[in-house]
Amino acid sequence: MNEVIQTIKKRRSVRKYKSEQLSDHELYAILESGQYAPSGGNNQTSHLIVIQKEEILKELKDLVEQEFSKMEVYEGMYKSLVASINASKRGGYDFYYNAPTLVIAANRKGYGNAIADCSCVLENMMLAATSLNIGSCWINQLHWLDENPVIRQFLIPLGLSEEETICGGLALGYPELREQTSLKRTGNSITMVR
Numbered sequence: 503m504n505e506v507i508q509t510i511k512k513r514r515s516v517r518k519y520k521s522e523q524l525s526d527h528e529l530y531a532i533l534e535s536g537q538y539a540p541s542g543g544n545n546q547t548s549h550l551i552v553i554q555k556e557e558i559l560k561e562l563k564d565l566v567e568q569e570f571s572k573m574e575v576y577e578g579m580y581k582s583l584v585a586s587i588n589a590s591k592r593g594g595y596d597f598y599y600n601a602p603t604l605v606i607a608a609n610r611k612g613y614g615n616a617i618a619d620c621s622c623v624l625e626n627m628m629l630a631a632t633s634l635n636i637g638s639c640w641i642n643q644l645h646w647l648d649e650n651p652v653i654r655q656f657l658i659p660l661g662l663s664e665e666e667t668i669c670g671g672l673a674l675g676y677p678e679l680r681e682q683t684s685l686k687r688t689g690n691s692i693t694m695v696r
């Protein structure tokens with residue numbers, strides 16, 4: 503099978519990482535793959551904030567737990583958000599799985615393709631990481647907390663602009679577990695007209 507298609511099928515979300523940091527060579531290859539993503543109107547306004555400083559990651563983890571703990575669950579709330587709130591209320595919630603690298607993907611507020619463009623960037627990075635045997639997982643918690651003033655106040659000195667919205671995130675690191683088998687897709691339906 504073609505190597506790209508093999509990599510697409512091999513990619514899995516990794517939720518347990520070794521503490522060892524990626525090499526800069528690997529990191530920049532992954533980031534550059536993100537930069538090569540397509541964007542609406544060739545806007546190229548996605549912005550990646552890469553956090554590798556352990557103290558900053560730990561501080562962010564605590565703030566995320568603190569802010570989710572203040573939130574109330576309501577009927578019909580997105581189930582993954584409910585899980586994050588409940589885990590935070592219990593304590594010890596680690597939204598980025600203690601990965602040594604966390605990438606935040608942001609884009610211009612009010613830009614209609616903000617999430618679509620960042621999703622292309624994130625997927626490119628996940629595939630590049632897989633091809634290098636590096637684990638990755640989409641991390642959505644900072645997107646949910648995008649309008650939270652405590653989180654924004656923390657991220658702005660790290661490079662997030664006031665004019666940017668957080669579209670998603672990515673944990674990166676060497677996987678702690680053995681390679682996971684491809685997860686069979688039963689959804690994502692296809693309708694053929696021919």
Ligand SMILES: Cc1cc2nc3c(=O)[nH]c(=O)nc-3n(C[C@H](O)[C@H](O)[C@H](O)COP(=O)(O)O)c2cc1C
Nearest residue numbers: 513514515516517582597639640641642643670685
């Ligand atoms: C938009 C989006 C948001 C996601 N958010 C999270 C998340 O916050 N935490 C997490 O552990 N996984 C997250 N995931 C990963 C999915 O849970 C995962 O892709 C799905 O269960 C399929 O498993 P696979 O990636 O191993 O094939 C997200 C994926 C997408 C596309």
